[in-house]
Amino acid sequence: MNILSAQNLGRRHGDQTLFADLTIGLNAGEKLGIIGRNGQGKSTLARILAGLEEPDSGQVVHKKGLKIAYMEQNPEARSDLTIQQYIRPGGESLPVGQVREVLSLVGIEAEDKPLSMLSGGGLRRASLARALLSEADLLILDEPTNHLDLDAILSLEDRLRRFSGALLLITHDRYFLDRIVGSILEVDQGSVRRFEGGYSSFxxxxxxxxxxxxxxxxxxxxxxxxxxxxxxxxxxxxxxxxxxxxxxxxxxxSRDKYSEQKQMKLAGKSARLGNKILEIHDLAASVEDKALFSEFEYRFQSGDRVGILGPNGCGKSTLLDTIANRRSPDHGRIEYGETVRIGYFDQMGRIMPDDMRVEDFFKQEVGHHTIGTGLSPGELLEAFLFHPSVLYRPLGKLSGGEKRRVLLVSVLLNSPNFLILDEPTNDFDISTLTALESYLDDFPGPVVTVSHDRWFLDRVASHLFLFRPDGKIQDYVGSASDFLEDRRDSEWLQENNWSARGDADRERPAGAVLLAKSNQGTTNGEGDKLATNATSARPVPARRMGNKERKELAELPGRIESLEKEIAELESKLSSGESDSGKLATWGARHVEANTELEQAMERWVELEEIQRSHTL
CATH class of the missing domain: 1.10.287 (Helix Hairpins)
Known part of the structure; x- marks a missing residue:
């Protein structure tokens, strides 16, 4: 049954056409994703479909009595409303258990706070809670995963998959799209096109x-x-x-000519790194007498790609601030190499006057006009999907996401050789994330990123710093998806002493912790039921690779290369004509040992590769 129809919609913003002659319909229970670059009109389209804004042309017709709940991306911070009043529009009474479940999901602890005391992320979470608590026929969510931790995203994902009403979802979270929606609207340069299926199908x-x-x-x-x-x-x-x-x-x-999107490959010739990069020794930190983490040790290598995972408030940003030398550790020390130049893209805003041009902002933030690759600001802007003319545009003409992109470019213009990214996926569209992933492919130095975007982490991080319930940070070799799978495995939990989930998880509603969902029925992005009955026939799974084995597999190629180099050097010494019998005996004995070690390393590498391949198939 059709609950919403839009006919010949058109909307302009200044001299830009956001969309024209758009006709779409939405059926009861249908789940539709909306994607597109920042500033292309996704939120405007959602507000028009919700009846909150009028189109320049065309009309939107709602089924009689249709109840719509809309999560705003930037709610008003009203001082006359508390969270309790805001999430219960009209003062309606809601079951206490239901309210606690939703507030726990979005990470809100106290209902009595005025909205004006919340941060931008807190306001978004309150708006999400308000939408989820409404008994709506149509739920419209604008970037709901921003500012949520991974467990909350997984819980929200599960809730939306079970939601029986219709859903319009604007999000940059590609796994989220893949698992929830059945079709996607792409808003791109004035045109809107519909694709059936989830994000992978798109x-x-x-x-x-x-x-x-x-x-x-x-x-x-x-x-x-x-x-x-x-x-x-x-x-x-x-x-x-x-x-x-x-x-x-x-x-x-006179045809509309096809122009392939320019792919600018950045050579990554940032400031040179020395042998010593950055070493962390026995690091500990706390906030207001609350211990966050302790006894952390790590030595960064060139090319390191580290993702950081943990619940909100566990100390992830504190760790990044400490690494970036913005705060002193409570215990331990960090040693910096002489050539290290850190670029830190954080969550803090900058003063960006509306009347200041982008070019002048770069002069203020950077002071010079080229990065290590020799690229100008205009060229780097183009690599991150801006037209070079944006250099001369006032900052006030940019959307929130576009301003974040400008901030990212300003960080990269400083020629860093060590990048720290704190929630870079917040406020970025999918195209920008893809461009950032491409840039990081060619970046030669270490990259450390905090993100709850699983697709982004799987794409850029080869291992993770996990904030454990016991206050320790665990170096985990594998992707975010590997960790989520391991976290379902009781053997892995026991091996890593991870069974104690901590008070924060015990306070979460049933189903919020991934461990509690291992036997629940779920649906895929097309809405089909996935069989999870314990009595149904299942193939015997191949033995899974543990974290220690993954780490061993990651280290073996370097070990093999080192042994081969050592054997070549020993063979050169043995054939050099050396007359000292003692040296010759030592070299000969080591040559035999090194060959034995090489053979064992090769056999072990083949064995682990087979385990990994059998589990992947």
């Missing part, structure tokens, strides 16, 4: 369309080349056939 269909467009453009250029040559050889056309042929040429010439 990528496949988008690539197929791109390929078709490339082929059509190639054929058009070939046609024009042939026809224009014919035209040059002909006398002035007078016949009907010649006139028709010329008309076809003119029609092809």
């Amino acid at each position: 990528l496949e269909k988008k690539e197929a369309l791109e390929q078709q467009a490339r082929l059509a453009e190639h054929k058009a250029k070939k046609f024009l080349s042939t026809e224009l040559e014919w035209l040059r050889r002909q006398p002035k056309a007078r016949g009907t056939k010649q006139r028709a042929r010329i008309d076809r040429i003119e029609k092809v010439q």
Whole structure:
């Protein structure tokens, strides 16, 4: 049953067309994702569909009696309302257990706070709680995963998959999209296109369309080349056939030309790193007498890619501030290499006057105009999906997400060789995240990032710093998805002494902790029921690789390379004509040992590769 229909919608923002002649419908129970770059009109479209804004043209028709709940991205910080009053519009009475469950999910502890005392992230979480507590037929959520920790995102994901009403979801979280929605609207440069399926299906269909467009453009250029040559050889056309042929040429010439998005590869020639980069020794930190973490040791290597996971308030940003030398540790020390130059993209805002041009902001923040690659600010802006002309645009003309992109560019312009990223996925669209992932592929120095975006972490991090319930930080070799899978495994929990989940998890509602959901039925992004009955026939799973084995597998290639180099050096010494029998005996004995160690390392590498492959299949 259709509950919402929009016909011939059009909307402009200044001289920019956000969308035109848009016609869509939404059925009861349908889950639809909306994606697109910042500033392209996603939130405007959602507000128009919700009836909160009027389109410039067209109309939106709601089913009679349709109840809509809308989560705003930037709610007003009203001083006359407490959280309790805000999440219960009209003063309606709600079951205490239901309220506690939702507030726990979004990370709100006290209901009596005025909205004006909340941060921007706190206001968003309150707006999400308000939407989830309403008994709506249609739920419209604008970036609901921002400022939530991983367990809260997983809980929200589970809740939305079980939600029986219709859903409009704006999000940059690609796993979230893949698991929840059944179709996707892409808002892109004035056009809106619908794709059936989740995000993975969208990528496949988008690539197929791109390929078709490339082929059509190639054929058009070939046609024009042939026809224009014919035209040059002909006398002035007078016949009907010649006139028709010329008309076809003119029609092809006036087509909407396909232009492939420019992919700017950054060579990553940032400031040189020495042998010693950054070493952490017995680090501990606390806030207001609350211990956050202790006894942390780590030595960074060139090319390290570290993701950091933990619940909100566990000390992730405190660790980053300490590494960046913005705060002193309560215990322990950090040793910095002489050549280390840290670039820190944090969650703190900057003063960005509306009338200041982007170029002048860069001069204020950076003071010079090229990074280690020799790229200008305009070129780096282009790499992060801006038009170079943005340099001369006032900051006040940019959206919130675009301002965050400008801040990121300002950090990179300082030629860092060690990058720290604190929640970089907040307020970034999917295209920007993809561009950032591409940039990090070529960045030669260490990268440390806090993020609850599983797709982003899986893409950029080879190992994780996990904030454990016991206040320790565990170095985990593997991806975020590996960890979530391990966390379901009782053997892994016992091996890593992770069974004690801590008070914060015990206060979460049933189903909020992933461990409690291992036997629950779930649905996929298409809405199909996934079988989880314990009595159903299941294949015997292959033996899973533990964290120690993953770490061993990651270290073996370097070990093998080191042994091969040592053996080559020993063979060179043994054939050098050395006459000292003692040295020759020592070298010979070590040569035998090194070859034995190499053979064992190779065998172990093959064994672990087979375990990993069998589990992946």
